[in-house]
Amino acid sequence: MMNRDWNRRDFLKTAGAATLGALTAGYPRRVMADEDARIAPSADTVIVLWMAGGMAATETFDPKRYVAFSKGMPASDMLSTFPQIDTAVDNIKFSQGLERTASVMDRGTLIRSYTAGDLGFILHSRHQYQWHTGYAPPQTVAAPHLGAVIARTLGPKNPAVPAFIDIGQRFDVGESEEEKAFHTAGFLGGEFGPFLIANPADAVESVRPPEGMSPTRFQNREKFYKALVAKSPVGEFGSDYQKESLLRSMDNAHRLLSSPAAAAFDLSLEKKEIYQKYDTGRFGLGCLLARRLTEAGARFIEVTSEYIPFQYWDTHENGHTRAADLKKTVDGPIAQLVLDLEERGLLDRTLIVLASEFSRDALLEGKPDKPVKDQVEVPAKVDEMKFYGMHRHFTDAGSVLLLGGGIKRGHLHGLTAEERPCKTIKDRVVIEDLHATIYHALGISPRLSYEIERRPFYVTRDGVGKPIMELFA
């Protein structure tokens, strides 16, 4: 808790980046929930591994009856296009291709009953918005991203590392405007927004001098700047709040850029054999970067497989082939991230959340009881490989993997039907409760709110989120 007797100037001298913003902002005002003080956090850091585009649960973490491809097979036969495999936990099976992740299933909990919202005609960006903010778009105020809420509420763990780091999403591809709309701190203010790293391999560029500028020149420029500020005739302009906060923000930036923590962004410093274990592409290297940043003291990191319409997990055709390829890019890095954090003694205090905006099915679009307009033509008979796979958007049951951070180990939550419709039949989990669970792990009440335009804006929609207590160890 902040000591109220601190004088502002002392604080400015000692405070870190985001806490400064939190103090000076005063707006939006934070409204504590009754139970805030009572929640003992079980995690300090969150890593979201985002399977962008709608990952089919039946092809990954919730395998059903396997039917191999045969020319002319009825489309209605397709439930899982991969055989199932054992995991480190007896009663949990995965789909083939996730062997390495299966081997660390005993470090966490699998939710199979995540149910996405009913937003009408299925659009990825709107479901992603809802997953990341907890609110269905549009909203009358700019809703903050989960990471921004956490950054605003808890501040950075290490003042030299941005509290909210987003890895892997480019904003000049596909539905970039829609992506931008939720990759934001919204009304919480820019201080809490994401530090964006589009390509993890180039992450170090975001924390070093501009391209083509040597470190010496960079330091000289800074020295020169400081000298000019010092020589600036203060008499006329005096010292004021605006000036102090401007100078402080420049100091913070420079501190980050010249801090030892900046080395965390530099993947070339990683041991070669470890680097190779992660090097399956952008997502894999994103996991490596997430691990390094966790070690350096990041608060919230999201690594995305990247959303580009009809790419990656957005499989409108060739679902089987593409899922097989995708699993190759995610399986090793996910497992390696878990093992590396464990080895460093960080897994216990780091909550890893693997999730997607919704699942997929070969035939059903939406939910069994609330079907929406189909977007993909599915022939009754599957004659070509490209029709073999999960191509429609299914919102009734998706998988979420939670690892570390005080979550039960080797636990399964939620049950889905074995035959189509593979809907949720037990322990339904909605976004409000999933967020409440993440917040709870961090010691944040789902009823915490920030006041904007004189109304409270709760961190879970209208404060209704309830943490799923049986998931905690």
Add this chain to the structure above:
Amino acid sequence: MKSKLAAIFAAGCSLALSSGAALTPEQINALPPPAKHRVDFGVEVKPIFEASCIRCHGRGRGRGGLRIDSRETLLKGGDSGPAAIPGKSAESHLIALVAGTDPDEVMPKKGKKLTAEEVGLLRAWIDQGVVWDPEIGFGPIPPKNLDPRLPEVPAAGIEINPVDRFVDVYFREHKVTPPAPVSDRIFARRAYLDTIGLVPTGQELQAFESSRKADKRRALVRDLLSRNAAYAQNWLTFWNDLLRNDYRGTGYIDGGREQITRWLYGALSSNMPYDQFVRELVDPGAASEGFIKGIVWRGTVNASQMPQMQAAQNISQVFLGLNLKCASCHDSFINDWQLSDAYGFANIFSDKPLEIYRCDAPTGQQAATKFLFPQLGEIAATTNKEERLDDLARVLTCPKDGRLTRTIVNRLWARFLGRGLIEPVDDMQQVAWDQDLLDWLAEDLTAHHYDLKHTMELIMTSRAYQLPAVDLGGAAGTNYVFAGPEVRRLSAEEFRDILSSLTGAGYTSADADIGIGEQAKKEFGAKKTAEWIWNDPRAAETAKAGDIYARKTVHLSAAPEEAVALVVCDNSFELFVNGHKAGSGDDSSRPYMIDMQHWLNRGNNVIAVHAVNAPGSPGTNNPAGLYVYARVRGRSGKKVMDFVTDASWVVTEREVAGWEQPRVSTTGWTPASVLGTGEIQPWGLGRDLIAIRFAKLHQGVVRASLVAADPLMTAMGRPNREQVVTTRSSEATTLEALELTNGRTLADALKQGAAIIVKEKVSAPDLVRSIYLGAVGREPTPEELKTAEGLLVKEPGPDGIEDFLWAMVMLPEFQLIY
């Protein structure tokens, strides 16, 4: 402690009094005993009502039929009969409910329950006869700042500006001794930024400072406000934020949203009277309808975000400083607006009456169509939407609407002085810190035919505006006392534009389509008529796929200083000038601008084009055409030597070796077939195409307001315009500082700027002086000069200049407006 507001908000459901059965003696015994003293209504009862009852039973609301507006309505009671019986607290239904006699029927249902002491106070008050001070009531609160009011302007002291005559009275009352106004230099910087969004150049500043004219500050403000284009480009940012108009963003791509850029730019550059401005947005033509059409999000959206409701919310917020957002989902907890008010207003924009949704659930009910302030005038009860919009526009802008004018003058005040007469500026239900001044400014705007520039001049020439800036320490508390403008910070656009003007390097092409002015049309319009040509007169309809070669020999009577060809070709082309390839293009819908100046000479020149008609889809027409307009000028632009495609060109289908070379014979080539002028179908090139394209080429550095947001502007606080933004945060953030320190956008801009400056080969001291003058409006001090010279060698190179520029634009003195 839990916030009361939060608890009430969460409640969100109606409280109703159920029919009250008489209490049993046991129940009566269990009631807290009445207080023993004489209860004071104002001191003891009123706070209980306000904390626990009024949200649902006051301010115009009557859940369960009960309204606690006055003694009469309380005694009358609600659906379950009288709430209180004077002298008989144990028999009063109100007491049973607040005491929680029936655990399923406790009032208030959610929120702060009454303590036993409080119940005892209410009992005593009822037993003592329900004494009610008639001065106190909980009925609807009349809207504030609605009726026009014209206070008398206080007598002139030293100050003659009416603003200062009000402010002087305020100062006396608040014991503020105003310091002397700021220097010319600081005044000029403020005035330039607030009008045209730039800072004065060194020369402009020196001229202003040395001027001895008595009224020079007023003259400067007038001059700046009259620079219509610069003014419009600056204020476009403010209005884009308010009207959430942008050049890219959610909705534009699939027709779910429409820009109003052209209309807005025209309205600003012509200083459209504010009442007309509002009318054209509320009851729009095609050019301005984007505002009330809102954003149509794909998929299913919350009922409170349907386009008609967006219109109601946005008009309320932008023009009336009124928050209707809460009330579009449920009766508001933050003000007195109710769900039926929001729907009544939204109905105006709807083709048929809307079904009311409460918290996104249908209620089966409809609201009566009405404007929020029916006292201003009627909206016709008609099914004709056009008529309703016409009525709304009239009512909203009638002289009786003092809310409209107060809201905008308050916004202007806030913009110029950093903080509104009412703050926050979107909550006009509050009292201003100088209510007389607000009232008068609003009426003065009406009296001056809603001329916003008039109000701007009035404020900017006041001494209040010219006082030294004060430090409010970020968030100012409730006990704000005006003592001068607040220190402000440059906006993203201002920062970028000043940097561009310091270096000459900036954005080169606009994303905003602001149309083209008459002057530009005259200057850049076509001097000759270009025609579509091909080798087949029916080619506009359909032509065979394949290549053609077209040539023309052009005689230039002077050496060309400017020679750019605008080429459109269906489907693709290569352009050769005297045998050299000057350019090519393969998008038939796009005019290409190709610079030919380098290869053209005085005398004869051969222009040759290889044009290709690509195969069309089977069974459809496949038109072909080539269109060239070359703007060629010599003798400092005075000599016009433009040439165009027309019948004087020759064409062939046969590719001869060296066909593009000057010396090749064109025997056997045939005269080109003319298909028609630019406008003909299927291409339909607009009449102003030539003027627009060439004007664009000549516009030089483009203002940041006309460009879509880039990472630098986003980091500096330019908002995503999906929500109305009336105040940008000026808070300096670390992420922003990171973008400024190593972001590519700024680094590139500095690099380009340095590349231009280095060519000028100025000495280090001269460079330092001119940048100081341009950036912060003053000469460097000897110490600053020495420090800067330490960085820059005698003949500064690009790296040194880049770093010097960077440090200058990072200075608080540069980024803050004092």
